[in-house]
Amino acid sequence: MKDSYYITTPIYYANDVLHIGHTYTTVAADIITRWKKNSVNNVFFLTGSDEHGSKICEAAKEKNKEPLAYCNEIVDSFKNTWQQLNIEYTSFIRTTDTVHILTVEKFIQALYDNGDIYKSNYEGLYCVPCEKFLSPTELVNDLCPDHNTKPVKQCEENYFFRLSKYRDQLIELITNKNHLQHFDILPEQRRNEVLGKLKLGLDDISISRTNLPWAIPLPFDKSQTIYVWIDALLNYISAIGYADDSEKTQFKKFWPADVHLLAKDILWFHSVIWPAMLLALKLPLPAKVFSHGFFTVEGQKMSKTIGNVLHAEDLVKIYGVDATRFLLLTAFPFGSDGDISLALFKEKYNAHLANNIGNFVSRVTNMAQKYFNGKVTIPENWPDPEITEILKILEPADTHISNVRVDSFIEIMISLSSWGNLYIDKNAPWQLAKTDMKALEKVLYNALIIIKYIAVLSSAVMPESAVKIWKTIDEKQDIQECARNLAKLSPLTGSNVNKPEILFPKIL
Ligand code: ME8
Numbered sequence: 001m002k003d004s005y006y007i008t009t010p011i012y013y014a015n016d017v018l019h020i021g022h023t024y025t026t027v028a029a030d031i032i033t034r035w036k037k038n039s040v041n042n043v044f045f046l047t048g049s050d051e052h053g054s055k056i057c058e059a060a061k062e063k064n065k066e067p068l069a070y071c072n073e074i075v076d077s078f079k080n081t082w083q084q085l086n087i088e089y090t091s092f093i094r095t096t097d098t099v100h101i102l103t104v105e106k107f108i109q110a111l112y113d114n115g116d117i118y119k120s121n122y123e124g125l126y127c128v129p130c131e132k133f134l135s136p137t138e139l140v141n142d143l144c145p146d147h148n149t150k151p152v153k154q155c156e157e158n159y160f161f162r163l164s165k166y167r168d169q170l171i172e173l174i175t176n177k178n179h180l181q182h183f184d185i186l187p188e189q190r191r192n193e194v195l196g197k198l199k200l201g202l203d204d205i206s207i208s209r210t211n212l213p214w215a216i217p218l219p220f221d222k223s224q225t226i227y228v229w230i231d232a233l234l235n236y237i238s239a240i241g242y243a244d245d246s247e248k249t250q251f252k253k254f255w256p257a258d259v260h261l262l263a264k265d266i267l268w269f270h271s272v273i274w275p276a277m278l279l280a281l282k283l284p285l286p287a288k289v290f291s292h293g294f295f296t297v298e299g300q301k302m303s304k305t306i307g308n309v310l311h312a313e314d315l316v317k318i319y320g321v322d323a324t325r326f327l328l329l330t331a332f333p334f335g336s337d338g339d340i341s342l343a344l345f346k347e348k349y350n351a352h353l354a355n356n357i358g359n360f361v362s363r364v365t366n367m368a369q370k371y372f373n374g375k376v377t378i379p380e381n382w383p384d385p386e387i388t389e390i391l392k393i394l395e396p397a398d399t400h401i402s403n404v405r406v407d408s409f410i411e412i413m414i415s416l417s418s419w420g421n422l423y424i425d426k427n428a429p430w431q432l433a434k435t436d437m438k439a440l441e442k443v444l445y446n447a448l449i450i451i452k453y454i455a456v457l458s459s460a461v462m463p464e465s466a467v468k469i470w471k472t473i474d475e476k477q478d479i480q481e482c483a484r485n486l487a488k489l490s491p492l493t494g495s496n497v498n499k500p501e502i503l504f505p506k507i508l
Pocket of ligand 1: 009010011012013020021022023050125164232233234235261262263264265266293294296302
């Protein structure tokens, strides 16, 4: 079995600072990475910036800057955002990095040598914000439906990639689950959309431009530059050393990727164009592409013109880093679109974090202090069936992460805490304190165990809170070891429950 795991986010356009949609994808990738690191030795989490093309050129020009100088500033802002959100990526690739440029040249030359690239005339309508040609049927009132802007007519002699040649092979790899090279597109609804479109036919695509200097020149015809999307997709292999000829490259260790994470706006590029490019060079395809839901804000697409763009930093100011990570991933089922608003986040924060998880940790640890001075000892015949039974809820945790269902993973944490609160209400420790200290100690011990496992799952989602909880319950076990052995219930290893910090104060 391959002892490595490779997950990627899209490389975001360096034309502007990041917004909450970008953060959504990246936090999800970070949660998966953190959890995978518990059981897999080599985990690679790649993110980065997409820096070539008209879109970046125009943004730089507006600010009176050279494209690279402009990108440098935007990349700094990306890195700051990721640092603020506790994102632990392995590598940050820029499409202006030399290693990336060399990879693109090598790859495109190989496609050319293979006979997969040819020259032809092209006339079409190009949408700069999308960085792609749109067919007349895609337009609404002559405008791009995603950006409400008029595409520009372009007519030139370009180089084309023989995309159509790979259609049948792609359909087979997407549909045949028993194929060794099965390529999974998730959720299923998205797979069906891609397949439906593929079955209607597939045209070759133009992969070069004549009048766009801010891009990588074609290695076999320097008068043209490489289409920004072809350049960008190759980041997934340039970052792990595809162009490095030495024996021990990261490429051997990590390729094919386990999952490319993204949203529906760029699914076609990742589920058709990218795999076809790989097939052309007989490279293995990524195991899966997962398209999570798309956020709108109060019913509308986020846009600077409307002025409704939400940034993760807005949430961090109100809720802190951990809660922001949690709130983003619990807003909607992970594969479904949804409408976000500050009101929705507040409601979720109070329901799940302040009133449920935070309240549970606080009331149990306070009672451990009050009734036992923090020293709660293991009951006889522990674990009792009730605890063994409820902790079975942990069984699918690894599977949820492997299936990229971060929402279902977090749901386990929420359910454990809801169960814990009910368990406390049902057993009324304040009554037991008057009649049966032994029974009381058992109830608190069990509740502390539930807290321990909430912290274990939290280590991926809310890492700082996980450490706080661990300290509060005085756990000595290594949290990763505990995460690796979820199937084997472990007792508390500390001896002194401390006074809790308020984890998630209620927000009115
Ligand atoms: O497309 N809701 O970059 P990009 C949820 N450079 N996720 C969203 C979102 C929203 N409203 N808006 C953006 C590009 N995202 C290319 C990618 S990869 C080889 C090149 C997230 O800056 C989501 O992951 O437009 C989406 O696919 C991505 O940001 C698009 O980022």
